[in-house]
Amino acid sequence: MKFLLTSAGIKNTSIHNALVGLLGKPIAESSALCIPTANYAQLGGADHAWRFISGREPRTPMCELGWKSLGVLELTALPSIDKELWVPMVQETDVLLVNGGDPLYLCYWMRQSGLADLLPELGRERVYVGLSAGSMVMTPNIGEDFVHWKPPTGGDRTLGIVDFSIFPHLDHEDLPENTMAYAERWAAGMSVPAYAIDDQTAIQVVDGVVEVVSEGHWKRFTP
Numbered sequence: 001m002k003f004l005l006t007s008a009g010i011k012n013t014s015i016h017n018a019l020v021g022l023l024g025k026p027i028a029e030s031s032a033l034c035i036p037t038a039n040y041a042q043l044g045g046a047d048h049a050w051r052f053i054s055g056r057e058p059r060t061p062m063c064e065l066g067w068k069s070l071g072v073l074e075l076t077a078l079p080s081i082d083k084e085l086w087v088p089m090v091q092e093t094d095v096l097l098v099n100g101g102d103p104l105y106l107c108y109w110m111r112q113s114g115l116a117d118l119l120p121e122l123g124r125e126r127v128y129v130g131l132s133a134g135s136m137v138m139t140p141n142i143g144e145d146f147v148h149w150k151p152p153t154g155g156d157r158t159l160g161i162v163d164f165s166i167f168p169h170l171d172h173e174d175l176p177e178n179t180m181a182y183a184e185r186w187a188a189g190m191s192v193p194a195y196a197i198d199d200q201t202a203i204q205v206v207d208g209v210v211e212v213v214s215e216g217h218w219k220r221f222t223p
Helices: 013-023 037-041 045-053 075-080 087-092 103-113 115-121 180-188
Strands: 002-006 031-035 069-072 095-098 127-131 165-167 194-197 201-206 209-214 218-221
Touching (some): 209 218
Parallel strands (some): 031 069
Antiparallel strands (some): 201 209
């Protein structure tokens, strides 16, 4: 599977072009499934989920890009239905659009639903696009600073599909604590390489090769 891990969705031309390159065809010819699950572990989560699904969140564009088809994959529902009802749909879609929210809640339901086990089997032609928590969940761990919803097992461990961690929304105007100095302190506690990225930046991963796509600013930290 190919990955485009963003801080705030498809925010600029460079990230848009990276997405089209990963798809290998125009967005208008591509099918997508959106995953809003991470929203529900935060205040106002139902409202955020609706705006994400309906394509009414221009600050973090994902669903509003003009997809050929768009469906909703709600992870909390999947354990209660037969896999035959949703696994083929995931296998056939071009791209998964995974919204932000709480990364550990998202991680828990990715595991509980079986999606986490399915992702490595989807093949190189499928694309995963993460937004904030949707990107962080792919990393080995998120750091204690980002732990809000606490999983039954505790800790800050996530899926570890990529081998680096992510600090999103660097220098965001609504998040005054998300400074580079704060990101450096966070990175000092991580055991893997880490990236601090602003909302104009994404990280592309194809066959283990990492490439930063940016019209903003970012920094890589080594342990």
